[in-house]
Amino acid sequence: MLKFAPYLLKTLWRHRARTMLTVSGSAVALFVFCFVGSVQHGLDSLTSQSESTLIVFQANKFCPATSHLPQDYDQIISKIDGVRDIVPIQVFTNNCRASLDVVVFYGVPAAKVRTIRDFTLVEGSWSEFENSQDAGIVGETVARRRNLKLGTKFSVGDVKVTVAGIFKSSNKSEEDYVYTHLDFLQRTPGMDLVGTVTQHEVILDSSVDPNAIARKIDDRFRGGPVETDTRTKGVFQASSLADLVELIELSHYLGYACVGLMTMLISTTTFMAVQDRIKEHAVLQTLGFSGYLVFGLVLAESVLISVGGGVVGTGLAMLTLAGSGLSVGAEAVTIAFTPSVKLAMASLTGSLAVGIAAGLFPSIAAAQSNIVDGLRQA
Amino acid sequence: MLIEIRNLTKTFQKGDEIITPLRNVDLDIDEREFVSLMGPSGTGKSTLLNQIAGIDKPTSGTITVNGTEVTRLSRTRLAKWRAANVGYIFQTHNLIPVLTAYENVELPLLLLPFSRAERQRRVQIALEAVELLDRASHYPRQLSGGQEQRVGIARAIVTDPTIVVADEPTGDLDSTTSALILELLQRLNSQLGTTLLMVTHDTDAAMVAGRQLRLDDGRLIADSATRLTEKKDESRSA
Numbered sequence: 001m002l003k004f005a006p007y008l009l010k011t012l013w014r015h016r017a018r019t020m021l022t023v024s025g026s027a028v029a030l031f032v033f034c035f036v037g038s039v040q041h042g043l044d045s046l047t048s049q050s051e052s053t054l055i056v057f058q059a060n061k062f063c064p065a066t067s068h069l070p071q072d073y074d075q076i077i078s079k080i081d082g083v084r085d086i087v088p089i090q091v092f093t094n095n096c097r098a099s100l101d102v103v104v105f106y107g108v109p110a111a112k113v114r115t116i117r118d119f120t121l122v123e124g125s126w127s128e129f130e131n132s133q134d135a136g137i138v139g140e141t142v143a144r145r146r147n148l149k150l151g152t153k154f155s156v157g158d159v160k161v162t163v164a165g166i167f168k169s170s171n172k173s174e175e176d177y178v179y180t181h182l183d184f185l186q187r188t189p190g191m192d193l194v195g196t197v198t199q200h201e202v203i204l205d206s207s208v209d210p211n212a213i214a215r216k217i218d219d220r221f222r223g224g225p226v227e228t229d230t231r232t233k234g235v236f237q238a239s240s241l242a243d244l245v246e247l248i249e250l251s252h253y254l255g256y257a258c259v260g261l262m263t264m265l266i267s268t269t270t271f272m273a274v275q276d277r278i279k280e281h282a283v284l285q286t287l288g289f290s291g292y293l294v295f296g297l298v299l300a301e302s303v304l305i306s307v308g309g310g311v312v313g314t315g316l317a318m319l320t321l322a323g324s325g326l327s328v329g330a331e332a333v334t335i336a337f338t339p340s341v342k343l344a345m346a347s348l349t350g351s352l353a354v355g356i357a358a359g360l361f362p363s364i365a366a367a368q369s370n371i372v373d374g375l376r377q378a
Numbered sequence: 379m380l381i382e383i384r385n386l387t388k389t390f391q392k393g394d395e396i397i398t399p400l401r402n403v404d405l406d407i408d409e410r411e412f413v414s415l416m417g418p419s420g421t422g423k424s425t426l427l428n429q430i431a432g433i434d435k436p437t438s439g440t441i442t443v444n445g446t447e448v449t450r451l452s453r454t455r456l457a458k459w460r461a462a463n464v465g466y467i468f469q470t471h472n473l474i475p476v477l478t479a480y481e482n483v484e485l486p487l488l489l490l491p492f493s494r495a496e497r498q499r500r501v502q503i504a505l506e507a508v509e510l511l512d513r514a515s516h517y518p519r520q521l522s523g524g525q526e527q528r529v530g531i532a533r534a535i536v537t538d539p540t541i542v543v544a545d546e547p548t549g550d551l552d553s554t555t556s557a558l559i560l561e562l563l564q565r566l567n568s569q570l571g572t573t574l575l576m577v578t579h580d581t582d583a584a585m586v587a588g589r590q591l592r593l594d595d596g597r598l599i600a601d602s603a604t605r606l607t608e609k610k611d612e613s614r615s616a
Contacts, residue, residue, distance in 0.1 A: 003488045010476035283472045286433050287486045287533070288461020290454050371433040375468070 001296060008300055015273065019305060022269040026309020026354075027316065029262035030347050034317030036255035037343045039248050039328070042335040046173055047238040051210050054202040055236040056217055059227035062240075064091035068196040069226055077200060080216055082208030087112050090185040091198040094156050102327070102334055103142065103156045104177045107185025107197075113137070116201065117174065123150045124165025133184055135164035139175030141325035141336060158189050172336035176327045201233070240333040248335075259350060262309070266358035270302045274362045281366050282374025295367035302359025303352065310351025314344050380573055381407040381430060381541065386439035388425055388596075399425040400436070401596040412567040412574045414587035422596045423577040424545055430575060431464050431543045432456045444540050461489040465534030465572075467544035471526040473518040479505065479529045480514040486537050504532035507570075508562060524555035528562065535566060542566070544576040548583055560586045 012019045056077065058067035074086045090107035110130045113119070122140065129135045138148050143166045148154060152163045161180055169175055186193040202217070204210055214230035221228045231239070238245060274281070281294050289297075321339035328335050388400040399422035407413055415423050428434040429441055432448045440449050443463065451459055465486075473482045483504050487497045505511040508528035518526055527547060534542050544563065548556035564586050566572045576587060584590050592600035 006481065007474070007477060007485075014476045279472070280474060283468070283474070284485075285457065286431070286460065286466050288457055288464075288489045290457035292454065293457075293489075372428055375433075375472075 001300065004297060004300075008297060008304065011273075011277075012301060012304060015276075018269060018272070022265060022305050023309045023312065025265045026262050026306055026351065027313035029258040029265075030310050030313030030351055031317045031320075032258045033255045033350065034314055034321070034339070034343060034347050035337065036251045036258075037346065038317075038321050038337040038339055039335060040252055040255075041340060041343055042173060042327070042338040043241070043245065043248055045171060045338065046241070046333070046335060047234045051232050051234065052204045052206055052208075053233040054204065054210055054214055054217070054230050055233050056200040056202060056228050056230045057198075057236065059218075059229040061229075064093055064198045067091075067198045068193070069198070069200060069228065071195055071197045073221070073226075073228070074200055076220065077202060077217055080213060080220075082205050082213050083202055084205050085116070085203040087116050087201045087203075088182060088197040089199050089201055090182055090193060090196075092157070092159055092185055092188065092191075102176070102330075103146075104334060105136070105156070105159055105161075105185055106177050106179050107182040108179055110181050113179050116203065117169065117179075118171070119167040119169050119174070121165045121167050124163070126165070129164040132162065132164055133181060134160065134162050136161035136178045136180040137165040137167050138163050138178050140166055140168045141172070141175040141327065142178060144325045158191070159185065172338040173327070173334050175325075176334040176336055202230075237333045241330055241335065244328060244330050244335065259354060262306070262351075263354050263358045266302055266306050266309075266354060267362065269305065270298065270359050270362040271365075273301060274298060274366045277366075278369060278374045279377040281369060282371045282377070285371045286375065291367035295363045298363040298366045299356065299359040302362065303355035306351045306355030306358060307348070310348050310354075314347040314351070317347070318344055379406050380409040380411075380444055381405070381575075382440075382442040383430070384440045384442075386426070386429060386436050386441065388422070388429065388434070389437045399596050400429070403439070403596070403598050405591070405598060407573065407575065409573055410567070410571045411589055412564065412587040413576070413589045413591060414584035415575065415577045415591045415593060416579070416581070416584045417593035419579075421593045423593050426593065427543050427545055427575065427577050430541070431466055432460050433466075458489075461486060462537065463540040465537065465539040465542040467527075467530050467534045467542065467547045469546040469549040471518070471523075471530045471550070473526055473529055473533075475518050478515050478517055479510060479521065479532075482518070482529055483532045483536050486533060490537060500536050500538075501532075504536040505529075507535065507566070508532045522555075523551055524558060527551060527555075527559055531559070531562060531566070535570070535572060539572075541573045541575060544574065546577055546579065548578070548580065556580075556583065 056069065058069050061067040071088050074088050077083060078086045087108060092105040094103045114126060124137065129137050142148065146154065148163050150163055150166065154161060161178060204213055210232050217230045218228050284294060318339045321337050326337040383403055383405040386400055386403040387398065389396055389398045403426065415426065417423050425434065429436050436449055440447055446459065448456065448459060474485065477485065480501055483501045484497055487500060492500070502511060505514055508531050510525060510528050510532065513521060513525060521529065547563065548559050551559060560583055563574060563576065567574050578584050590602040591598060
């Protein structure tokens, strides 16, 4: 087939305006597909998080600003069989509603951050963070979006933090958060939250049933000073993002619709190319090209256009996603628009499949055309 | 005998009408012959040519070329057979517009198991034979009608086929260029020994061939070589 590459490429170049427009259309479709896919990927990585971590929240509360659990609940919960560790967390967010620009502060006992999170500091030092009361470590995405550098003092509302480190995480949504000292966040002027926390994060032994432990925790505090609502971290995050999840599910179909449109676009272009060249294909068959070879040549044209659009669209989407650090959040849980090799491969494989699907019928039509009738075409 | 045609009939339906462009044609063509096929429009000249070239199938009858009964070959085998055995010269040249003269001539060679160097050698010889080696890198739009037809001839002979068929090769050309093309075809036949079958309307063009056939209403009615098979059959039966 490589022997026919010059013919193939020159044929595509013959109608370059049409080819470029189709490639551009495919690129736009796959750009949108990748964007939608990145949100879905971000959501999946949030909701499929380890089942062995529980979030204890105040019952019947939704926004972190309204959940106030006694901090000393950690002493009681830590005694439950199957609980390996517990971390009290104060959450502060600038916006509880769904937003594209959410800044979330997690106040955690400084020494615990390293043990409960899989962070790598790309700038700054752990000791500087642990030894300075108003220090915060900032996720790479937030730092890029807000142009935060090491040593920068910044404030959101009444929270004023000095950047002591910038981290990256295997979980991209974590890079949308700022981690500070727990007591620092509790003492934020105007909040007076000493002794209370927004939630407790409970890390379980791997052998235990997380739902059973969750029920045990909620039963323990039922009728107590503050009732709790305990769920696995994945379920907790999914319910925090419930409204967004519906929107994301809907946008999922938008991604598939783009792929469908792309198939129609490439199929139309390939059909037009075949109709323009009925005589040329008849000449090729007269020279000895078999129907299978003509089929292969037309299919290759369709695949080249589709994959060309796929490479451009996927490449642009990956660059944009990696460079922009976009995220959407609600109730202090954020979904990072996560570019990944897996998503890029899915998009490129999709473009290959679209090329084959779109080229199938035009290729069959070209291969089965009658040679004598074709030669009679003007 | 290189080509043996027996009892060849072709019918097809056009609307409500059944058309029979070829009726029980019998014909033999020897190796190295240059045969012209004449007759009024619609008498089946091109249909017969297309049957021999293997781009159309008869309704009944057989065509045997060099021992191969081409009428029995499947569509795919027929394509392979065409690539190796048939050179086709079109009236309207039918060069691929996006390919250079060199690439157009090379195209049929891509279907055969030749190395790149061998392809290059054969294309050069074919372009030299039609005196267009200096136009190898030109695109069809950069060539005159006569030059295009010469590239078409080079494309037809480049694989050294068993037969070359030409469907009104001078039909689109002025008289001076037509004479040059006919001279070229005659030279290919006499010097290279190419077996040629040419359909033409032009009596002068037909006379260039060593043997003239005349078709009327789908029947072979005259053969200058007095080898008209129908007449032979009649005399045999008498």
